[in-house]
Amino acid sequence: LLSVRKEIFELQEEKRLISETVRTLVVRLGSSEEPQHQALQRGRQIRSRLSELTLRESQLDEEHYSRALRLPNSTHPDVPVGDESQARVMELVGQKPEFDFQPRGHVELGETLGLIRQRHLSHVSGHRSYYLRGAGARLQTALQNFALDTLQRRGFIPMVVPDMLKGAVFEGCGMQPNAHRSQVYSLDPTCFPDLNLAGTGEVGVAGFFMDHAVNWKDLPVRTVCSSTCYRAETDTGRETWGLYRVHHFNKVEMFGVTADETGQESAELLQEFVSLQKEIFSALELHFRVLDMPTQELGPPAHRKFDVEAWMPGRNAYGEISSGSNCTDYQSRRLNILYEAEDGSLQYAHTVNATACAIPRTIIAILETHQTKEGTVRIPRALQPYLGMEVIEKPSYTPLRYIGPNQHHRPPRPAAKIR
Template identity: 55%
Template sequence: MILRMAKSLTMMKTCSSRCLLKHFGSLPCKLKPRQFPSRSAIGPWMLSSRHLSGNEPAKNERSGGFRMSLDVDYIQQHVLELRKYNRKGDGNLQEVETLLRRFNSASNSEKERLALELSNAALLLPNKMNPAVPIGDESQANVVGYIGEKRDFDFEPKDHVAIGEDVGIMRVRNLGHFTGHRSYYLIGEGAELEQALIRYTLDRLLKKGFRCISVPDIVNSFVFEGCGMQTSGVRTQVYHLDPRRHVDLCLAGTSEVSVAGYYMNQTLQAKDLPQRLTAISRCYRAETAHTAEAKGIYRVHQFTKVEMFAVASDEEQSDQLHHDFLAIEKELFSELGLHFRILDMPSEELGAPAYRKYDIEAWMPGRSTYGEISSTSNCTDYQSRRLNIKYLDDSSRTHFIHTVNGTACAVPRMIIAILETYQQEDGSVAIPDALQAYMKGRKVICKTGRKPMHFCRF
């Protein structure tokens, strides 16, 4: 029995390796599938119909497969576009330009060797940018508008930590010894408020035609990188599972990654586009900030988020979806009675995949500043080229689809904005009208009268 099980496992591993080779093609180097650099395992985002030596697929005698072919014209055009802008990211434009020159002047045998190196370098480059995007750092963000009014207080407003502890719905202190820093508990009405926000958001998205999708929280690293998110390096926010037991698996920091992975290697029909999905998931981020804004639950390692995601056929359709997502976010936050502003984010704050990005920042009275509660990005065909997501038009020609994403509800940030906006002088918190139906008709979160927890040192 044990021998049969061992034999079955061996066959499964062999089959898996063959599937990888069949799917991704034999790369121009002798690497076993598990030795592939994760970026080289990404779908053929730059593959063209033209192979390295003519129109017919050229056999690679050394590996028994096909040579990698790159859409060099696309890479060159992409580089020309990026020269115009100052985008923040890990890509090295000068390195890609050098590799392009070497590739274009190389013989076929040298091109085979350079193909993977050029592909890996080009994959790190950011997306193109909408010409209307402001140029510069975050100080150059364009304020599109202010929604709602700041509340006037006739008492000194407290921050969300003081409010949450006073009414007994939150714990953020003395957690480092068993959960690590940047953790929190929501208790009683605090946990109910979290669920109310989720149900409130989901109900409204479903009425607008979104389909709900439940996604995995553990995703292969090449899906992250296909989405334009780096899984290694100093700035990464990605948690990795133990590589001794799980090769290249990571915890998702947003369901955007998992939903994009759902579409990976699919060819959709033009008549089925656009498609709008919403996902509720736990998000895991290795935040490293040590600023004052990290206090409380503003910047945490684990939280719940309701995400919007859409696939579209072209730039016109994705641009319309992007504005639709922004309108939905405005509607959701306005109905909750929050004061917020909308920012058209500048070139250095877009992140690698975004062609254009809007942030929404709510006024948080206890913090005396605006804090980001949402964003929405149009990623055009940046992610689909890396994840091989296409659609078939009416003439049976294939094109890369466009992706759009947006945050409908990041629970901790929303709780901060609500607690600080709706706090009362007696220490209680009024519940926004739109959420009362989701909290059994309750209108106020009152102090419990329970004594605060007392902690002792070990």
């Protein structure tokens, strides 16, 4: 690419000199002299060659750009090296719940209490989709409002962000729509060119700061948004049932923009975000652990990443409910997010993101942790003002009866009434 650009520069300079020569010859000798014809012929050769080189430059530039996009961020020296098995447990919070009965899973609890429906949806919304109803829907709203209220009290700026964004924003965040079709939904390009559904609110907030500079007096900027996230999740062999891995879900996301003067600002902001995650999940009376994630689990933009995993008794295992990443200047360089320093100079900012509450997975942890022997679910004290109840009990209404084509014993259809 450099050699092509060097040749382009040299030919453009030669073309400029030829143009000056031709103008001089026209003035001195008129339009019929041989030196002028030779100069014009050489000019045509240069234009033809420049056309070829410009096309080649464009091809090489696109090729190098696509490769550069795949380059990951640097990693913090304390990050464990290896795969998921090398994750380092940083902290255990809360007590693991104990039961004098066999704990149920969230799907069984959700169906019994009329909170969740996943059955008979293949012809409605497809696999990995779900309905929340009654106290289930209220629980989602309560979690969203509780997380938003908690963060706004700490000075976070609330935001509503687009669900559909251009591919350049995804690329700038370290997510390539064309390379990750298993994760990213893209809209029909014949109707909506280059529009994709966001899998996290981080993309929408990052797009807000794209091509803008923040004044140093306002740093760090702490924002929070609640958005619907869409993920293709085409790996059909993982978590095919329940709310753990679904195509759409609501999430409250923290996003921060900070300076890079001491080299520690973004690391400190990440620790602040993790502390807020711990505060939220402790208030929900969950047992969870904080993990320092290893190199193979970071993803391209993350310099360091912490995951929070809650104990889910129905699964008899920990499950990820949130994460937080320090992306340093990886995203800001790609999205052109700057800050205006005290001396007036423009510098690349650092970005930090963290999940405040991924609603479906938090619902899993709450239902399975706070279930009772009677089949009810105790509401954590912090959520009771939002739900207006202390216990989720079985609803009084009669559950819907399935009469669709996949029922085992299909009754005869009612006869048409003749009027």
